[in-house]
Amino acid sequence: MPGKKHTTTSGIEIKEVYTEPSGMNELPGEFPFTRGIRKDMYRGKPWTMRQYAGFSTAEESNKRYHYLLSQGTMGLSVAFDLPTQIGYDSDHELAEGEVGKVGVAIDSLKDIEILFDGIELKNISTSMTINATAPILLAMYIALAKKQGADLKQLSGTIQNDILKEYAARGTYIYPPAASMRLITDVFEYCSTEVPKWNTISISGYHIREAGSTAVQELAFTLANGKAYLKAALQKGLDINVFAKRVSFFFNCHNNFFEEIAKFRAARRMWAHITKELGATEADAQKLRFHTQTGGSTLTAQQPMNNIIRVSTQAMAAVLGGTQSLHTNGYDEAISLPTEAAAKIALRTQQIIAFESGVTDTVDPMAGSYFMEALTDEIEKAALVYIEKIDAMGGSVKAIEQDYMQQEIARSAYEYQTEIENGEKILVGVNRFTEPEKPSVNVFRVDDAIRKMQTEKINQVKQARNNNNVEKYLAQLEKEARGDGNLMPFILNAVEAYATLGEIADTLRAVFGEY
Template identity: 75%
Template sequence: MEEKKRFTSSDIEIRPLYTEASAVTEKPGEFPFTRGIQKDMYRGRLWTMRQYAGFSTAEESNKRYHYLLQQGTTGLSVAFDLPTQIGYDSDHEMAEGEVGKVGVAIDSLKDMEILFEGIALEKITTSMTINATAAVLLAMYIALAKKQGADIRQISGTIQNDILKEYAARGTYIYPPKPSMRIITDIFEFCSREVPKWNTISISGYHIREAGSTAVQELAFTLANGKAYLNAALEKGLDINVFAKRLSFFFNCHNNFFEEIAKFRAARRMWAKITKDLGATDEKAQMLRFHTQTGGSTLTAQQPMNNIIRVTNQAMAAVLGGTQSLHTNGYDEALSLPTEAAAKIALRTQQVIAFESGAADTPDPLAGSFFVETLTDEIEHAAQLYIDKIDSMGGSVNAIENGYIQNEIAAAAYKYQLEIEEAGRIIVGVNRFAQKEEVVTDTLEIDESIRAIQIEKIRCLKSERNSLEVDSALYNLKKAAESADNLMPFILHAVEVYATLGEIADVLRSVFGEY
C-alpha cells in the first residue's frame, strides 16, 4: 500500500527521507544571517522574555506590570483596548461595551502616567501593540519619559506601527493608506533624530497568520510590507543605513515545529537580500531582528491545559529559530485575558527553555540538518514567488487596495478550517481525543463599570487642563497635517498639554478622512 503524502501547512511536501541539502557556508552573525544575527546568539545574551499585558484601567495594568517584573520578565508589552486602537476616547459612543476589554484604556497622558507609575522608562524596554494611533501613544511615552527626567535618546522599545497588515488582516485602521504611510514615515524621521534607540515599526506577520494565512504567506506578505515601508522612507529622503536599523519584525510561531524554524531562518536571509538590493551597506541595516508570539489561534477552549504543551512546543521553535524577543501565551487565552496563574506558567515556560533545555548553549543548533536546510530553501522559494507577484502589482499598498493579499489569506483560512472539520488535520482535544468539556472557572472578567471610571477621569482632566493651550496645540496640528510638516512634534506638544487621544485622532480625521 502506497504511503500517504505529508505536507506542511504551506503545502510543501515532506519527503520520507532527506539525505542531502544545500550547504549554508556562513557562520552566525554573517550576511545573509540565515544562522542568526549575532555570532554567539544566546550564549552572549538571552532573548528578551516579554509578557503581553494590559486590561481594564491603567491602575490595574500597572499592578500586573509590577507583578510580571517581580517574576523575572525582562520587557513589558502593552495591549490597548479597541477604542484606544482606533482613536476614540472612552466617553465616545463608539467605545461603549469595549472600554478596557482587550487591553488597557489610554485616553490621555494622565493614563500613561498611571500605567507606568513606579517604573523607570529608561531602565526597561516596552513594546506597544498599537498601529493607527501609534504616533499618539509613542508621543505619550516620550512625554512621560521626559517628565521622569530620562534622556529620551536612551529610552528603548518598539511600537508596532504596521498599518499595512491592518488593512490586510486585522482592521484597526482609521485613515486611508497613503496618509497612514505619511504618519509612519514621519515617525521614522522624528525618531531617527530624537529617539534613536526606539524601534519605530514592528512589521507584523503575527496577525496575518492569526487571520488564517500559511507560514509561507505570513513570511511573504510581511516582507513585502517591509519593502513598502523601506521604499516610502527612501522616497522621503531618509538614509536606509540609519532608519533600517530601527525596523523590527513580529512573527507568529505556529504548531509545525520544523516549518516554523525554517521560516525564521528564511526570513533573515530574504530580508538581508531585500535591504542590500535597496542600497543598505551597513550590516546592522541588513539584519532582520524579530519578536515572536506563540500562536493565539492555535489555543483551544477544549482541554485548555493542553495549551501549555502547545505553547512550549512553539516557544522552543522560536528559540531554535533565533528570535530576539518572545511572548508566550497563557493557557486560558481561548477563554479570556490571561489570569495571573496562566501568565506565570507562560513566563516559566521561557525560563525553563532558557536555563534547563540546553537550547541556548550554541547558535543555530539545527544548522546542517538535511531536513531543516531543505525546508528553509523551499520556504524561501515559495515566499519569493508571492513577493514577485506583489512587486508586479506595484507593491503591497496596491496589492492590498485591490484585495489580493486579503483574498489569499481568506482562501488559506478556509482550507485550514475544512481540514480540521474533515479531520484531515488533527487538533488534540478538538477533533480527536475529545472528552466531556472541562470547565475552567478561574477566568479574568472585565467589569463594565470601567467605562464610567474612564469617563469621570476625562471629565476631571478637561476641567483642570488649560483649554486655550489645548485648542492652540490642536489648531497647529491641523495646519501641520494640511502641509508637508513632520507631524510628530505637533502631536507631542498636544499630548504634553493633555489633549486626549480622541481629540488628536479627530483632528487628523478632519484632514485625512476615514478609510
C-alpha cells in the same frame, strides 16, 4: 499511513528522508544571516522575555506590570483596548462595551502616567502593540519619559506602527493608506534624531497568520510590507543605513515545529537581500531582528491545559529559529484574558527553555540538518513567488487596494478550517481525543463599569488642563496636517497639554478622512 502525502501547513511536501548535504558554509552574524544575526546569539545574551499584558484601567495594568517584573520579565509589552486602537476616547458612543476589554484603555497622558507609575522608563524596554494611533501613544510615552527626566537618546522600545497589515488582516485602521504611510514615515524621521534607540516599526506577520494565512504567506506578505515601508522612507529622503537599523519584525510561531524554525531562518536571509538591493551597505541595516509570540489561534477552549504543551513547543521553535524577543501565551487565553497563574506558567516556560534545556549552548543547532536546510530553501522559494506577484502589482499598498492579500489569506483560512472539520488535520481535544467538558470557573472578565471610571477621569483631566492651550495646539496640528511637515512635534505638544487621544485623532480625521 502508506501512500499518504506529508506536507507542512503551507503545502510544502515533506520527504520520508533527506540524504543530500546542504553544502552550506555560512556563519552566524555574517550576511545573509540565515544562521542568526549575532555571532554568539544566546551564548552572549538571552532573548528578551517579554510578557504581553494590558487590560481594564491603567491602574489594574500597572499592578500586573509590577507583578511580571517581580517574576523576572525583562521587558513590558502593552496591549491597548479597541477604542484606543482606533482613536476613540472611552466616553465615545462607539466605545461602549469595548473599554478595557482586549487591552488597557488610554485616553490621555494621565493614563500613561498611571500605567507606568513606579516604573522608570529609562531602565526598561517597552513594546507597544498599536498602529493607527501609534504616533499619539509614542508621544505620550516620550512625554512621560521627559517628565521622569530620562535621556530620550537612551530610551529603548518598539512601537508596532504597521498599518499595512491592518488593511490586509486585522481592521484597526483609521485613515486612508497614503495618510497612514505619511504618519509612519513621520515617526521614522522624528525618532531617527530625537529617540534614536527606539524601534520605530515592528512589521507584523503575527496578525496575518492569526487571520488564517500559511507560514509562507505570513513570511511573504510581512516582508513585502517591510519593503513598502523602506521605499516610503527612501522617498522621504531618509538614509537606509540609519532607519533600517530601527526596523524590527513581529512573527507568529505556529504548531508545525520544523516549518516555523525554517520560516525564521528564511526570513533573515530574504530580508538581508531585500535591504541590500535597496541600498543598505551596513550589516546592522541588513539584519532582520524579530519578536515572536506563540500562536493565539492555535489555543483551544477545549482541554485548555493542553495549550501549555502547544505553547512550549512553539516557544522552543522560536528559540531554535533565533528570535530576539518572545511572548508566550497563557493556557487560558482561548477562554478569557490570562489569569495571573497562566501568565506565570507562560513566563516559566521561557525560563525553563533558557536555563534548563541546553538549546542555548550553541548557535543555530539545527544548521546542517538535511531536512532543515532543504525546508528553509523551499520556504524561501515559495515566499519569493508571492513577493514577485506583489512587486508586479506595484507593491504592498497596491496589492492591498486590489484585495489580493486579503483574498489569499481568506482562501488559506477556509482550507485550514475545512481540513479540521473533515478530520484531515487533527486538533487534539477538538476533533480527536475529545471528552465531556465542564465549564471553566477561573475565568478572568473585565467589568463594564470601567467605562464610567474612564469617563470620570477624562472629565477631571479636561477640568484641570488649560483648554486654551489644547485648542491652540490642536489648531496647529490641523494646519500642519494640511501641509506636508512632520506631525510628531505637534502631536507631542498636544499630548503634553493633556489633549485626549480622541481629540487628536479627530483633528487628523478632519484632514485625512476615514478609510
